Amino acid sequence: MDIDGASSVVLKTLTHATSQDTTVLKPAEEQLRQWETQPGFYSVLLNIFNNHMLDVNVRWLAVLYFKNGIDRYWRRVAPNALSEEEKTTLRAGLITNFNEPVNQIATQIAVLIAKVARLDCPRQWPELIPILLESVLKGQDALQQHRALLTFYHVTKTLSSKRLAQDKRLFQDLASGIYSFACSMWSHHTDLFLQQICARDETAAMASLEKTLLSLKVLRKLTVHGFQEPQQNMEVMGFLNAVFERLKQFLDCCRQIDTGSTCREKLEKTIILYTKVLLDFLEYHPCAFIPLIQCSLEFAVSYVFTPVGEGVTFERFIVQCMNLIKMIVKNDAYKPAKNIEDSKPENLEAHKIKTAFFTHPTLTEIGRRLVSHYFLLTEEELTMWEEDPESFAVEETGGDSWKYSLRPCTEVLFLDIFHNYGQTLTPVLLDMVQNLHGPINVENPVELLMKDAVFNAVGLAAFELFDNVDFDQWFKNQLLGELQVSHHRYKLIRRRVIWLIGQWISVKFKSDLRPLLYEVILSLMQDPDLVVRIETATTLKLTVDDFEFRTEQFLPYLESIFGLLFQLLQQVTECDTKMQVLHVISCVIERVNTQIKPYVGCLVQYLPLLWKQSEEHNMLRCAILTTLVHLVQGLGAESKNLYPFLLPVIQLSTDVSKPPHVYLLEDGLELWYVTLENSPAITPELLRIFQNMSALLELSTENLRTCFQIVNAYLYLSPTEFLQNYAESLCQSFCDLLKDITNEGQVQVLKVVEIALKVSPILGAHMFQSLLPAVLRGVVNGEVGCPSNRSCAHNYPQSESCNYGK
Template sequence: MQAIPDPPSLQQVFQVITDAASQNFVVAQAASTTLDSYKGTPGFYQSVQLVALERNLPLDVRKMAIFQFKNGVPGQWRRGQLYPESIKQNIRARMFGFFDEPDDIIAQTNAIAVAKICRIDYPRYWPDLGTQLLEVITTNSQAVYASADPNPNSCLALRRSLTVLNQVMKELSSGKVPTLTAGFQVLIQQLHEPLLALFNKASEVFANGLTLENLACDDKLNHIRISHLSFKCLVKGVTFLWQRSRVKGFEGSEAVRAFFEVAVDRFFNFSNLRIGLFQQNINPNLINSPTQSHLARHVRTYGKYFRKTQVFSVARFVKLPKCQELVFYYWDKVVQVSNLPTAAIQDSDQVIYPIRFITQALSIFKDSVAQWSPSRQSDDSAILNKGFVEEAVQLIITRLLLLDEEDLEKWSEDPEEWINIEESDSDAWEFGVRPCAERVLMTLSNQYGDYVTPLISSYLGQVVANPATDFPSILRKEALYCAVGRCAHRLRDITGFDGWISQSLTAEALDPNPNYRIVKRRIAWLFGRWFAEGNATDSRAKVYEVLVHLIQTEEGSDAVVRLTAATALKDCVNSVSFDGPTFFPYMPIAVPALLNLLGSAESQDAKKRVLRSLNVIIEAAREQIVPLLGDIINAITVLWQQPDADIPLRAEMMTTVSNLVRSSKEHSAPMSPVAAILIRECFSPGLDVQMDEDAIELWLIVLRNSLRNLNPAVPDLFELLPSAIGLLGSNLDLLGPICQIMESYILLDCPRVLQMQALPLHKAFLEVYQRALLTNIKDMLSVANLMVQLAPSSLWAEAMHTSQFFAKLLASLIEDKSKNDNTLVLVEVINLFARMILQDSAVFVQLVVLSSDVLGKPADYLMNGFLDQWWAKFDNIVDAPRRKLVALATAELLATGNSEIIDRISSSEAFNIWLDVLGELKEAMSQRPGDDEQECVVPPVIIRCEV
């Protein structure tokens, strides 16, 4: 057992931490090495904690010490030799010494360290944690709120203790161990009421008498901080209870409901208070004050709590007290926002309506109205009437879906990045007002279709009848088209899509007006959405024509329009209503346009977007893509050679080449040289780790779609054969697909494979047999079996002997063991030997004789051992075709006239094999349909053995 080194002195610890905080890199690096050597010494982190706690030391040294303590002590805490219980108690007690720490970073880091140790010790080794924290919180809250002249240190200690409690509850709430969750529930019950009282008191003191004049004072800042921290602690406990309130007999449901009601009231108060301050023409200094920023964060935290509660169980959420008031309050703020300029709605706490506040409002409204739909109501009462729904839809379409100045500016500055964000289907929609409003509209359309569908249809009729002439009307048209696309599944039977295309959309898409690029982009997106929803149309040809036109470089277009059209074309081609004969005439224009767009795209994401569209078209076109092979190959070759092409882009290009080969089939010969280059580069250093599977897939597809090359001067994939064999013998991770590649090579031209690489191939077989797993060994033996069938023995026999592969198989069979002592492997070996015997029995016998020199055993011993296993393992062969194969091979062996084989006939083993197989054959023939009344006659077997 390794001896534990002696601990360093406190002075040594102080010096090494001081050096670690040095700005001199050499000194800091040496100190880091020393610190690593100290970590395994008893009580080291106790000394580090003492350094962090010493207020007279430089601040950067103390910060370095608390960082080292927080990062290191949890990993060593369970080591009883280094940290016995007495030292642990001292460390836990000193953690409370940071509760009056003036530096925020040190205090916050200590809070995280407390939480990490609490996760390990609570409740078994630290059962009084809740009592200790409650005592500090109670004592200091009384000093702050019950005293006429509160002590600033008490306020600081109260904030620090709440910070520690917040981190502890955050850590414990994520625990899954039953003991930990039970202890956390006890902690919640112990602290909920005192925290709720503190939260209410701090909230009232902050809100009472708040004016612009006292907004920036320290007292108001401290009170909003205390209110905020206590609320966060309460939320973590209540959320934990809410997630378990569905359990029958759970007693925390009433506490959850009561707190939710209190939170709603406080939210109304704080939100209105903040809005009122902005409406009083607040000056910039107060807007940027810490108090206002904390107030904004506090209001947003309420939204996070409401949203988290809703997401966990939206059906129960809408039944909570005052939930309906909360949802309508949020919607009222959305209505107010719609009438304000863009400057009032920013992703900042320094505006009256931060974007995150509005997105919270829309998200909560969206999921709640779905629960209030008529189909979910048990009676005829309707929470949302027709008038409200229509006003909400009108507000969304005419205000919230409009592109604003910031959108248009980003469109112009970086169109490719804008389109990536705009068409992202991830949960990012919750962070933007317009995407969030789109989801609200979709929900209203789904749940209140009888109200929403006719309204959108009427709006559409008005827009078609009155063409847009100015930029604002173009923006409104774009918003309406967005609404139609989002509700496409509801509008399929009402819109009159074919008439709309002929009357309006085609002309708008071909309009050279630069301002119409906004509508053009939305028209392309609309076509993609319409087809993606499975809506059929008789105007497919016109849709394909418009999209192909928009992909091209035309006047009044830009990268956003072209990329959107490319994606829309992919959606149309990939839809269930795709009509190939209608689309194929447009391919000679569409594919070059996509290749042109691919070459002009700047970002990797834009290029991948175009390639995905091209891949879908190639897959749908099949043989129709053959005339365009050359253009696509050239474009892919140029793109591959670009040094900035990242791994995902290269993987997309591999998919493109794979689809080309798969679609062109026997016409894919021109692809082989390009495929060979790509495959070889995928296995080069730097790419092999991430792209080897892509290369294997392409390799296999090309081989399976290749024809035998009758002209050796023409390059093909056989130049990669040595690489394939090298991978077969060395890469155990990819053995399965590599065996498939070797199988494809053998099926394509087995004699050529053996003429080129017979000996390396058999050496690779030997490596696989000795090192690989059972499944891979069986795959390899299947490949060898196929090789024996498709090539004469003159091409494989010598290599099989020289490589010692045959001798290894023979020895494993005779000794009745394989790498895994698995009979299944030996059955595969017998199957391979049977194929060899049927191919050339004389060569097989010669290989057995030659193996005597390799194995150091007499030839008669090897032959008799082989025959013993040949008979013994026959009953382990369950497949009828393989049993027949062994029976036929047995007859071939007898025909060799070998004396050992002839002598074994008298033991009746061979006859037993034949009789078993003939009996099975007779039974199978008797069970054929129509043969019931016919006598099954098996002809006699005559065996002539010439000696």
């Protein structure tokens, strides 16, 4: 491609590619796709996005095409790879200037350079880092310095992410060479920012803060990934110790800057980045972090659990501090071995520091503060309860939410501290419970919120409190009374108490108290408040899903509770809530099994409507499939009455040509198999959906075993009719399958053929005869295992103990 002549043509095509008119856009995209492999194309793109006079959208598109081209054509071994000569020219052109005026394009160019650096630096591109450092240090203006620093960060970030041993060594060499420079750059911009913010020069302070943020990002990657034994590097440990002082300075700055301003937002982002440096270093280098344990605990505890943090802390910072405390408390490297003599010196040192810090008064204060301050429902949460009760009731608190959200973070920290220091904290919590014994003033919101918080703590710590709380007596003497207070403001406590019971069900709850609990559940399922009803349903699931569940105790309440569950399913409108209620219904049906038959009529009528309404919500449809599985098992042979709804659902869920199968396949196959298991006889419609099986067998996925079970079920139900309709396609599928699957899979195929021969010897032998020669060759050659069900250690026919085939 002639660069000078092609520039105008490519520019015109890129301009068309930014059009909203598809008749102009599509041909332009196709033309650009054809040029991707043409020599010189990326040099033209470089010229275009470096030309600041051109339209921003065109330049943006040129950068994106260049960036995508790196992934596809930059490696030497890639098809249509760029020539070494062109790559040399491109590398030189990418770092000739750092003066991009548009922030978004500057970021994309920095990412683009980092992608090239990942593949070529330092061997093919040794000049990259020196040029970046020189531009950062001696840039002609603030813009050039910022763009070079931005690029330096993205290059550092990308190189630090490489995980091969040789790449790690190269990054460590780089880190040791530039660490001093990075530290001085960070320190310079930080001091400049602090001076400017004190002088109330917010515009200049913003520019310095941006450079502080970028240089800190560089230091984070160098510190965490650039040193094998960072504790032996004075500069690294000096930087980490300086982080605490800088954090205090930046938090003090929060008092001077209005909340909501751009500068405050950037300042908070920088504060969070400082905490990430500590958290990352702790995660990757726990032993090197030991000298920092004392400072970290003093800093985090003072800002989160004492008045020091008042007026300067914000939610995300509190979460980060709590995570720092949690990781130190929980870290196995900071605990002695069971046999003290086997402990490493560093383990004992860390344990000694923690023991000295977590004194009785400190733990007491942390425990009380967690419960009495951080466990209290906030104004935002109470507003959500009133305005969006379903979102409040099913708010996600699982997974990694504790890393980012305050409530799950406080609860996880409470549990970890309680687990490690339960001997100290148990009397503290029990004292808080005792102080709330008896009725409280429903007009006093503070008392209500405090009782809710304390009950929350007792529920979370249920396993830790096993030996200290007589829950059965507490349930009878106090909790039942709490549930009988019908005042509308007391819904906080009704909801919390039924949740609390759910937490203790599997810990300590006498079996003979279950009927009393079912009466409570029956009452609360009719509570005026939706959140209370949803929480009650969740506790019901925990109750029936427990090892101590006895069906005979539950049967007197089954009809009423099941009816109320169905009402709740109809009342809620959000997908997540419907899924949650469906899981409860599924669990109840599964546990009572066939005794559910008299009560499922309404549910059977409602599920087709719900299936139709959930067309855009595949996860809800998964919940419906699970419910149908248990429903079919509960109804047994009577499930044939569901076929007009059931079979189209199975058909859709197992059709690999339809997009929903990605979500529905596993549950759909289980439903298909359960339907066959409980079918009194084959029907034409049930036979017809086997047309989906050939494509499923081609997938050879983890669902193959279920597919074989389905085939076997058809063979047992109606061997003649099934084989006449599908043996030919099944035989072809098996022939293809045997080439690609493991020995275990081949044995499963042969078991299916064995069943076919047993249930219909003449027809089976005729239908599968084309498969048998290949099978026998495989067996003789030792490629296919013995299909017999016996525990045979040999391959047929060598096994003398196996009569299969004789």
